[in-house]
Amino acid sequence: MLELLVCALFTIVPDYLYRRYGQGKRLGKEITLYSVWFELRWGIVTCFMLTVGLITVIFYNHPSTTSATIFFRSVPIVPEINGRVAEVHVGYSQAVEKGTPLFTLDSSTQRAAAESARRKIVEADAALVVAKADILADEGKIQEAKSALQQALDELETKRELRQRNSGTVAEREIERLENLVTGREAAVFSATASKDAAQAKIVTLLPAERASAEAALAQAEAELQKTVIRAGFAGRVEQFALRAGDVVNPFMRPAGTIIPAEAGRVGLQAGFGQIEAQVIKVGMVAEATCVSKPWTVIPLVVTGVQDFIAAGQIRSGEQLIDAQQVARPGTILTYLEPLHPGGLDGVMPGSSCIANAYTSNHDVIAAKDTGTLRRIVLHAVDAVGLVHALLLRIQAQVLPIKTLVLSGH
Template identity: 70%
Template sequence: MLELLLCSLVTIFPDYLYRRYWQGKRLGREITFYSVWFELRWGIVTCLMLTVGLITVIFYFHPSTNTATLFYRTIPIVPERIGRVAEVRADFSAPVQQGDVIFKLDTSKQEAAIEAARRKIAEVEAALLVAQADILKAEGQIQEAKGAYQQASDELDTKRELQRRNPGIVPQRDIEKLEVLLAGRQGSLDSATASKQSAMTRVSALLPAEKASAEAALADAQVDLDKSYIRAGVAGRVEQFTLRVGDVVNPMMRSAGVLIPEGAGQRALFAGFGQIEAQVMKVGMVAEATCISKPWTVIPMVVTGVQDYIAAGQVRAGEQLLDAQQVMRPGTILTYLEPIYKGGLSGVTPGSSCIVNAYTSNHERIASNETGFFKRLALHAVDTVGIVHAMLLRIQALLLPIKTLVLSGH
């Protein structure tokens, strides 16, 4: 309607002035309700053609969309294991800080595993004391074996010396018995030394390894116990948290609730523009937005990203062939917009629907010396008609509460 009114000022209105003051025709006489078409046909046709052209130029070079939303990512509250809820520490809707416990699972099995690991560590420590005592015992046995060996060795040396000085005075049988006894005492000494080495190996290697294994089992059990306390990974707010004591949660099938991170949906606006505007939408374009949750406010924004793919064309591998007719609605060009000024989206509820206008700027092309006069004039006209779209957005922002509250029928 606004475009039509603007175009009529340079078409129908001059035509009427020509008919009225040049040809002398008057309203209610020569120009009546029934003769308007015939009398003002040139102005009306020109107005309609100019209106269609103006609307085409405005909506192509300065695209607009009603499908803009402050999307935000939610974090599912999911435990790392299956378990039954033993305690709930968050309300249906409550703020949480990073690290706060939201709910707790049953920990009887994990506590039993921790106790078993602690008992195992105590058992290894007791075995370590016993092994140290075995070392002392083995040292005593070594000293005893050394004494017996030395006694047998001295006695054998004495009898060999007597036999050497006076052959026949010592029976050969006695010398052989002493040699056998000395070999046995040597075996006892080796056995005691091996026992000490074994005890020392247990103290230095085996039992510390068993203790380390038991401590690792304790740490593993403690990790499982800590997993029973489901904590908030980030600061935010728990919403619609209906979990109750006795519920069973499963990380594969059923989450416990939803955590909305702090500041979610307050950074960027996601808008879907028509596919025909794919060649126009560029990063750096200035845009404006007005949202339902913050009426009568126009937010200056800038395009920070344009998605190179249209979601409607994505294909998932399956056993059926793709039919293009299954795509019922054409997809849109997804763009990311951020406020130009800090805090521009403050007061806008995350998830709110918005209306967005983007504006093409040809300032650099107009300022370039390589641009011809007529092309420069056309680019000036393209940039100028963006004012019309800005006026339309402000009219929409003004009428949005009335349209929503009064004319929607709710």
């Protein structure tokens, strides 16, 4: 309607003023419905064509959409392990800081594993003490075996000397017995020495390895024990947290609840513009929006990103082929908009539906020296008609509460 009125100012209105005041024709006499159509048919047709052209120029160069939303991500609260809830630390809806405990799982199994690992460490330390005592005992056995060996050697030497002096004094069998005794006592020395070396090796290698394994098992058990306390990974707000003690949670099938990051929905909004505006929407364009959760307010924005793909065309490999007719609705161009000024989205709730406009600016092209005069005039006109869309957005912002509360029937 606004475009029609603007075009009428250049076609129908001047023609009517000329008929009424220039030719002196009277309304209701010479100027009737038939005479208006007959005399102003060229103006009416021209007005209609200008209106269509103006609407096309405005909507193409200054795109608008009602599919604008402040999207935000909700993160599921999922534990790393399965378990039964033992205690819940937060309420149904509550703000939490990073590291705040949310709930605790039953940790009896993990505590038992940690205690078993501690016992293993104590056992390894006790075995180390015993091994040191065994070394002392082995040293005593070695000394005893060496003394017995020396005694047998001395006795054997004495008997051999006596036999050399008088062969009939000492029997040959006695010499053989002493030689066998020396051999046995040498073996006893070797056995005691080997026992000491084994105990020494146990102290140096085996027992430290067993203690290290027990410490690693304790660290693993304590890590598993820490997993039973589920904490917030970031600052945010827990919403609709209906978890209660006794519930069973599973990291794959049964998440515990949902937490929304504190910065979610506070950065910008996302708008879906029609595919026809693919060549118009560029990063850096100025935009405006008005949201349902904050009526009567126009928020200045800037385009910070344009998605290179249209979601309606995505396919997922499966057992059936995709038919193009299955795409019932054409997709839109997802555009990322951020406030032009800090705090521009204050008061707008995340998830709110919005109406957004983007405005084309040809200032750089117009200011270029190689731009022709006619093209400058056309580009000036294209930029100027953006005022119509800006005015329409402000009208929508004013009537949005009335449309929502009255005309929608709620």
